[in-house]
Amino acid sequence: MLQKTGLLALLLMVLEWTRPGLPSPLRPICDLRVLNHFIKEARDAEDAMKSCREGCSLSESVTVPQTTVDFEIWENKNGSEQAQEVQSGLYLLQQALSLLRASVTNTALHSHIDNSLRNLLSINAVLRSLNIQEYTPPASVAELEGTWRVSTATDLLQVHVNFLRGKVQLLLLDAKACQQDVS
Amino acid sequence: MKCAHLSRLVAVWGILCAVWKASIVQGARDFEKKVSMLLREEPQNPKCFAEGRKDFTCFWEEDEERAGSVDQYSFTYTYQKENSSTCPLRALPASGGKRLFVCRLNRTQMFVQMDIQVHRLGTLIHNRSLLIELFFLLDPPANVTVSRTGQRDQVNVSWVPPPLKYMDDSMMYEVSYTTDDDSHLGQVEVVRASSELILRGLQPDKKYKIRVRVKLDGISYNGYWSAWSDPVTMETLPAELDALITCLTLIISFILVVLSLSMLLSHRRFVIKKVWPTIPTPDSKFRGLFTVYGGDFQEWLGQTNGGAWLTPAFFYSEECPSPLEVLSELSPCPPLPPKTSRAPTTGSAEHEAVKPASDDREPLESGDSAQTQRWRAAPHDSWLMDRLRALQQNPELCSQSSLLESQDAYVTLSANDHTGDHHLAGVLEEALPLQALFASRKTQALCESHSDLGSVQQSSGSGRLSSQSSFEYPGQVWMPKGPGYAYMAVADSGVSMDYSPMSRADDFGKLVIYANEIPAHRRAFSSRHNPIHDV
Numbered sequence: 157m158l159q160k161t162g163l164l165a166l167l168l169m170v171l172e173w174t175r176p177g178l179p180s181p182l183r184p185i186c187d188l189r190v191l192n193h194f195i196k197e198a199r200d201a202e203d204a205m206k207s208c209r210e211g212c213s214l215s216e217s218v219t220v221p222q223t224t225v226d227f228e229i230w231e232n233k234n235g236s237e238q239a240q241e242v243q244s245g246l247y248l249l250q251q252a253l254s255l256l257r258a259s260v261t262n263t264a265l266h267s268h269i270d271n272s273l274r275n276l277l278s279i280n281a282v283l284r285s286l287n288i289q290e291y292t293p294p295a296s297v298a299e300l301e302g303t304w305r306v307s308t309a310t311d312l313l314q315v316h317v318n319f320l321r322g323k324v325q326l327l328l329l330d331a332k333a334c335q336q337d338v339s
Numbered sequence: 340m341k342c343a344h345l346s347r348l349v350a351v352w353g354i355l356c357a358v359w360k361a362s363i364v365q366g367a368r369d370f371e372k373k374v375s376m377l378l379r380e381e382p383q384n385p386k387c388f389a390e391g392r393k394d395f396t397c398f399w400e401e402d403e404e405r406a407g408s409v410d411q412y413s414f415t416y417t418y419q420k421e422n423s424s425t426c427p428l429r430a431l432p433a434s435g436g437k438r439l440f441v442c443r444l445n446r447t448q449m450f451v452q453m454d455i456q457v458h459r460l461g462t463l464i465h466n467r468s469l470l471i472e473l474f475f476l477l478d479p480p481a482n483v484t485v486s487r488t489g490q491r492d493q494v495n496v497s498w499v500p501p502p503l504k505y506m507d508d509s510m511m512y513e514v515s516y517t518t519d520d521d522s523h524l525g526q527v528e529v530v531r532a533s534s535e536l537i538l539r540g541l542q543p544d545k546k547y548k549i550r551v552r553v554k555l556d557g558i559s560y561n562g563y564w565s566a567w568s569d570p571v572t573m574e575t576l577p578a579e580l581d582a583l584i585t586c587l588t589l590i591i592s593f594i595l596v597v598l599s600l601s602m603l604l605s606h607r608r609f610v611i612k613k614v615w616p617t618i619p620t621p622d623s624k625f626r627g628l629f630t631v632y633g634g635d636f637q638e639w640l641g642q643t644n645g646g647a648w649l650t651p652a653f654f655y656s657e658e659c660p661s662p663l664e665v666l667s668e669l670s671p672c673p674p675l676p677p678k679t680s681r682a683p684t685t686g687s688a689e690h691e692a693v694k695p696a697s698d699d700r701e702p703l704e705s706g707d708s709a710q711t712q713r714w715r716a717a718p719h720d721s722w723l724m725d726r727l728r729a730l731q732q733n734p735e736l737c738s739q740s741s742l743l744e745s746q747d748a749y750v751t752l753s754a755n756d757h758t759g760d761h762h763l764a765g766v767l768e769e770a771l772p773l774q775a776l777f778a779s780r781k782t783q784a785l786c787e788s789h790s791d792l793g794s795v796q797q798s799s800g801s802g803r804l805s806s807q808s809s810f811e812y813p814g815q816v817w818m819p820k821g822p823g824y825a826y827m828a829v830a831d832s833g834v835s836m837d838y839s840p841m842s843r844a845d846d847f848g849k850l851v852i853y854a855n856e857i858p859a860h861r862r863a864f865s866s867r868h869n870p871i872h873d874v
Contacts, residue, residue, distance in 0.1 A: 188508055192558045224418065224451040227392045304420050314452075321472070321559045322450030329505050 185282045186334035188325065194275040195320050201268035202313040211261035217307040218252035219297050221245030223318035230326060236289075242327045243283065243291035244300055245319055250276050251297070252312055260309065272316060279324060286331040372566050373476055374398060374439065380563065384465045385414075385442070385457060388476035388563065392503060395444040395471055397426070397455065406430075406438045412459050414442040419452040447471050475562030477501045480512065480534075480551045485573040491543055494573055497535035498551050501565075508532045511556045515567070516549045518542065531556060543578035 205212055221244065230238070250273065257269045284290070294300060306312050328334070377386040378400060387397035397414065409430045417423035426442035433439045449472040457465035480498035488495050496514055500507055514536050517525030525548075530536050541547060548570040555562045603610060622629050625639065632639045 195558055222420075222451075224448045226446065226448050228446065318450040318470070325559055326505060329508075 183285060184333040185285045188328060190282065191325055191328060194279065197271050197275060198317045198320055201272055202317050204265055204268050205310050205313050208262055208265060212265055212309050213259065214256055214307060214309050214312065215259040217305045218255055218312060219248055219303045220252055220306050220312060220315045221248050221319055222302045222304055223315055223322050225322045225326065238327050239288045242323050245323060246276055246279060247291060247293050248303065249316055249319060256309055256312055286333045369478060376566065383467055385455060385467060387469065388474050389471050390476065393446055395447045396441065398439050398441040399465060400433060400437050400439055403436045403438050412440055412457060415456045417454045418448050473561040475555050475560055477553050477565045479565045479568040480553050483551050483568050483571050485549050485571050488537060491576045492539060492541045494538050494541060495535065496538060496549055500534045501553060506555065506560060509556050509560050511554050512551055514549065514551050516547050519546045541575050543575050546572055546574045548572055
């Protein structure tokens, strides 16, 4: 039995190595219905958290991205700035939600939080498909600008929803890879 | 020159002012519409809405009597994690003795919570927390155009969405279309993220009013339904028979007509026979009667002389019964003893007639040499006469017995058969009642048709008379009523001559005298039997 699994693992590793080095370019995901789906699930999590009474609190304060969008300011930023802002925010949210997952004891909320974490990873994949550079997280979170500190779970999930609806969506709408398809 | 320049400048400035004022007036009207709509729909105070990506308007309403001046009120708003700010207020008169206090922001932050507080003289009167991107109240779609498509029951509606960047995909539209009669509520179609729609299933030849309104879909952005756009009227085309159905109907009807015509033509004889039945005429049997002599029977008889009329084929036709047929169902009449003593008393007249007739017969027979083979001089002629006389004396006896007992019988009064005498006797016995009947007429009648009677008797004696009668009694007994009446109950199975008086005896069945082979000069007698037979 162990020998069989070992052989299987070896086979997979060999196949992984023999794979072509450069990954094939991903097709750009421009359909915003994907993001709408994530937003809906994030709202469901926020609603579930609002109705929670016990076992749904953050153990400590977390750093979250600012969700504020001033269109005049936003439009003055270039694409890379916008992308950087979005990717750092996504990173922060991932950290915060992981902490929330560990803090919350309510099992119903666990599924929502897990869903949200999976969706954040999917958004990263969407950004990669739009040829947005990979984000390298900073060594320290404190160095980041445009962040807030939240101490409650509801605030965290609200920030999560607002961030997706605002900056992430605006970035995807403005993505040049998608705009080339649009006439 | 300068004056012209100045005047042009003044004109341009005037136009611009007019346009600006018009837009302001229009904007004011739109604002009033929105305010009135929000006053109806939004319960919370202050009522806030965003018209674009960067503006935000809040207002509340107060009664004129209780409202203070604008300075008494303060409108403060605070974004999350930020310091609060104040918004300058302005007061506007409203209908119904009310006053509006309006705050308008020209720069907003979305996707962040905003806390609003309204104070009057330091007292908090209104408090609200909201996200601006969830309170859009847009202008109705502009340039709503309706155009016809290729189909009769469809129209294409298109419009220009509100000019909001990033939000085109988040917009939701409602298209309402109603007919003039308003028999039912207007139907509504919902469209998402598209600025045109094809309306289907419209009624033909109707005027439709079409209008559109817009709202954000609620996922990323949200808001109130906008006001309806100005209605656009479109008249649908009138209904028309489908060309395909018309063609098919024509083709099928044409095929049916052709089929019916061909059927009629193929069976035209049958149809004509049914519709216009041919009246049978005896023209074929009497050659030349109608064509040459114009129906004059006397002349025709005289001309044809019997001989030409009696063709061999005619004579030997199937109509000529065989003695076997004739005597099939008859019970023989008991032979009557000839009573010669009586003969002179009753049949004196006929007797005399017979004699000369018999004398006449000889030359006739000799004359008809060609017919002699058919007209046999019966050796029993004298015997026949005796029988006749006997019957005359005893008409009831034989007639009754024979008539009562005979059913479906042929009676041949002629020697026109080729068999032996015993058959003939049987035949003659049957013929006797007939003769008796003939003889039982009144003497007056006898005298009237004296010559004819004589001719009949002669012919019976000579055997020329070959009248064939069949007695037919449909199960009933036919009671002759004695010598005073002459009855003839016969049935025929071939060409026949009906005697109308005898039709009264229809109660007994079909009564017919079949006088087929009577010689031409004897035929007149047969035809004159009508007045003789009194029933």
